[in-house]
Amino acid sequence: MISAQEALKLLKEGNKRHASGLGGRRSRTTNRHRRELILGQQPFAVVVGCADSRVAPELVFDQGSGDLFVIRVAGNIITPTQAGSIEFATMVLNTKLVVVLGHSQCGAVRAAVDQLNAESTSLPPNLQSIVDHMCANLSNQGITSVKDAEVANIRSGMEAIAEFAPEDVEILGAKYDIGTGRVEYLES
Ligand SMILES: [Zn+2]
Numbered sequence: 001m002i003s004a005q006e007a008l009k010l011l012k013e014g015n016k017r018h019a020s021g022l023g024g025r026r027s028r029t030t031n032r033h034r035r036e037l038i039l040g041q042q043p044f045a046v047v048v049g050c051a052d053s054r055v056a057p058e059l060v061f062d063q064g065s066g067d068l069f070v071i072r073v074a075g076n077i078i079t080p081t082q083a084g085s086i087e088f089a090t091m092v093l094n095t096k097l098v099v100v101l102g103h104s105q106c107g108a109v110r111a112a113v114d115q116l117n118a119e120s121t122s123l124p125p126n127l128q129s130i131v132d133h134m135c136a137n138l139s140n141q142g143i144t145s146v147k148d149a150e151v152a153n154i155r156s157g158m159e160a161i162a163e164f165a166p167e168d169v170e171i172l173g174a175k176y177d178i179g180t181g182r183v184e185y186l187e188s
Pocket residue numbers: 050051052074075076103105106107108109
């Protein structure tokens with residue numbers, strides 16, 4: 001089992017490779033590695049990320065098959081289905097680190113801020129439910145800017161996870177910058 005501290009070190013090293021354009025070696029799955037994966041999985045970190053095509057956690061952290069337990073949904077929100085997946089990783093697979101990964105230029109956050117500022121247009125009903133979920137968490141925080149909302153949305157995800165995650169699991173918030181390729185961790 002990999003501790004939360006070791007897991008964070010691996011994520012930081014991987015993101016350094018990604019941001020400097022040196023990533024990609026680990027993601028090439030060899031036949032031998034694939035055979036090892038038949039025996040089971042032991043992902044060292046859970047990443048709850050946005051569905052945005054520019055923010056694939058395996059690429060952002062330069063990791064390969066079996067390394068990360070990734071849960072992706074627009075706006076990286078925590079609803080019962082995401083929570084259940086996190087429970088599986090932390091309670092069944094025994095993964096000790098959970099990272100909520102938001103990002104710059106997030107369309108879901110932008111839609112939520114527009115709705116808070118009463119500038120929204122009508123959305124399809126299921127997409128609307130995502131934006132409503134985000135707004136419910138952001139509305140009582142007096143947030144009007146996208147930048148503040150990006151961070152606040154990550155923090156509400158962390159708080160939601162803390163409600164049910166085992167006590168020995170570390171929960172971190174982080175934000176990916178699409179322009180630089182760097183991940184910055186929020187202060188806890
Ligand atoms: Zn996004």
